[in-house]
Amino acid sequence: MESIDPTTGRPLPPDAIQRILYIAPSIHVYNIPPLTSTKGYVAASWTENNNKRQIFTARLRILETAIPTPNTALGTASGEENVKVDILLEDPSNGQLFAAAPYTTTDVVEQVLDSSRFFAVRVQGEGGRKAVLGIGYEERSEAFDFSVCLQEVRRTLGIEDTGKSGGKKLVKEEKQPEKKDFSLKEGETITINIGGKGKRNPPPKSPEGFGSGGFSLPPPPGGGGALLPPPPSAQEVKAQKRLSQNIEPAPKPVDDFGFDDGEFGEFQ
Template identity: 40%
Template sequence: MSYESIIFIAREVMVYQIPPLKTSKGYRASEWDVAKPLWTGRLKVVEKSVPVRAEAYDSSELRCELMLEDGNTGELFATAVYGANGKGVEQVVDSSRFFVIRVVDGERHAYLGMGFQERSESFDFNIALQDYKRHATPGTGLTEATNAKEPTKDYSLKAGETITVEIGNKTRRRKAGSSSGSSNSSGALPFLPPPPSAAQVKQQQSEQEEQDDFGEFVS
């Protein structure tokens, strides 16, 4: 099953004819004639699944396309493909609002400049591309470790092993495979008696006072 999802829209972007790349450091928008764009229109970033068929199974992969359209008619001007490896879109080295995109037309391709009016739009554009990369190449570290089923641990005593339980100043040792001679064969620890109730405490105090009074009387 294929689907398409629009992950970003800019109402107006500028597209520029740019000179060839001069150095390996990257493109510079200062070398463009930014006052005279080649084209102005709408940018729509679309995430879509592309079916991939093999002999034994059917699967799908995600693809990201930058679609440059006329803002009024929707007529397509150019399409650029952005790969999960980050290729297809490159930010210039001297501005956060300008990018270089690789537009494709069948077997042909060309590099064009693209600029946003506001830095906030270019920031949202970058976030959309990062979201696509995360969807196309989901993380494997923590996710797989969390979903992996942990092996069942055996906490039972093996033959010859013993366990020591301390109760107050007494130590009780129990050996695997043996049974206790006491009536508490389940091995449960004995419970302490409950504390005396308020009525019992009051009665004990009354008896103690009577004994003290009687001692003073006989003396």
């Protein structure tokens, strides 16, 4: 079966691949009033007066189309693909296309300010005509899945997230750290202080028992501060040695031989 481009109605190349990313079988489509505030759309104005602005109930599909890029030099595919995504509002009974919205920027689908179930969609018709339609979900879970699918589409197509403030696009950018300028201005100089230069180091503390001028001996025992006598000279030592050698032992007393002056005191 030949594939058709839903936005142009023209047949696609035979090697084109189409894939359904999301489908909602029943959503409400509204003919919404023109935007009166730069802040965004309000769904309460669509549903007032018994939903008189509701057009019909449609089926919503998000369709991805990948077309291989030909290599003009060789006449074959280059291996690269041209990928696009379209949001389709169709008749649920026969699948006839009612409106299509090529998803090229984040402004194509905007969530309203007062509900998570309603969105404003910029559709495109034949001849490039554009209009803004409102869509609404009965369940918040289906609306959440719709938002998640669009988030994945933006990642695939490389579409940057934008915000609105005063009707202008604001691209979210990471705040870069402020760069400091350390270069010298005209007339500025640098002064460097080298620690310890020109200063004399204090003398080290003497350990216990030593004076600053050298060694100091502890006081002699007994106190009083008396000086010890000088040692004898070599001549005095020699004289004392000779004297001790010339002294003869004293004779032993007579009583020590065991004789007495008794009757037998004389030999006969």
